[in-house]
Amino acid sequence: MSWEESTRQKMLHLKLPTDPRWVGIAEMQIEDILVDHAYCEQKAASSCISLIVRFNDLEELVDTLTPIVAEEWGHFERVMEQLRKRGMKFGPQRKDEYVAKLNEFVRKGGSRAQQLTEYLLMNALIEARSCERFKLLSKHIQDAELQKFYYELMISEAGHYVTFIELARTYQDPEKVNHRWQEWLNYEAEILKNMELRGDRMH
Ligand SMILES: [Fe+2]
Ligand SMILES: [Fe+2]
Numbered sequence: 001m002s003w004e005e006s007t008r009q010k011m012l013h014l015k016l017p018t019d020p021r022w023v024g025i026a027e028m029q030i031e032d033i034l035v036d037h038a039y040c041e042q043k044a045a046s047s048c049i050s051l052i053v054r055f056n057d058l059e060e061l062v063d064t065l066t067p068i069v070a071e072e073w074g075h076f077e078r079v080m081e082q083l084r085k086r087g088m089k090f091g092p093q094r095k096d097e098y099v100a101k102l103n104e105f106v107r108k109g110g111s112r113a114q115q116l117t118e119y120l121l122m123n124a125l126i127e128a129r130s131c132e133r134f135k136l137l138s139k140h141i142q143d144a145e146l147q148k149f150y151y152e153l154m155i156s157e158a159g160h161y162v163t164f165i166e167l168a169r170t171y172q173d174p175e176k177v178n179h180r181w182q183e184w185l186n187y188e189a190e191i192l193k194n195m196e197l198r199g200d201r202m203h
Contacts, residue, residue: 012128012161013181015189023136025199030146031088032200033137038079039093040130040202044160045072047123055116061167068160075153082149098203099126101191105184117172121184124164126203129188131157133202 138150
């Protein structure tokens with residue numbers, strides 16, 4: 001791992017770097033990647049909307065997430081534009097095994113603050129992993145326009161990652177958040193290690 005890679009890994013705290021073979025096979029299936037990516041953006045927007053609806057009394061959370069909904073939907077639009085200009089087809093959503101596995105780790109019950117922490121940390125994790133993958137795409141694929149596209153999105157998702165962690169620490173004891181965050185990171189590394197490497201999924 002290069003210096004830059006290891007630094008980035010630490011910044012995002014991810015416990016397992018993406019298999020280096022992923023970017024090569026993803027590039028060969030870029031239409032599938034773009035379709036899957038569009039749905040990642042849709043899910044990111046939808047998940048922020050759900051948090052706003054569910055935690056409507058938390059003013060800072062509502063005010064922080066409202067512009068992120070618009071940003072994520074803007075990303076969706078941009079992915080669609082990339083698909084359309086390449087004559088590629090959008091299509092139905094594919095099974096998202098990664099998010100399904102993360103959902104299994106969400107601790108049910110507990111206080112409202114604990115539940116909120118779970119959702120915020122799960123969102124932070126998806127942002128961190130997306131950010132890592134966008135960086136790989138931006139650095140290694142041939143298509144110059146997509147390189148730039150993924151570079152820009154990587155910066156945006158890194159900002160969201162920080163926002164989710166900060167929100168979690170706003171509404172829950174930061175020590176508890178940090179402890180649970182480590183558990184989430186370990187779990188994510190474990191599921192990724194056991195998931196089939198496929199080039200038609202963003203995760
Ligand atoms: Fe996004
Ligand atoms: Fe995001």
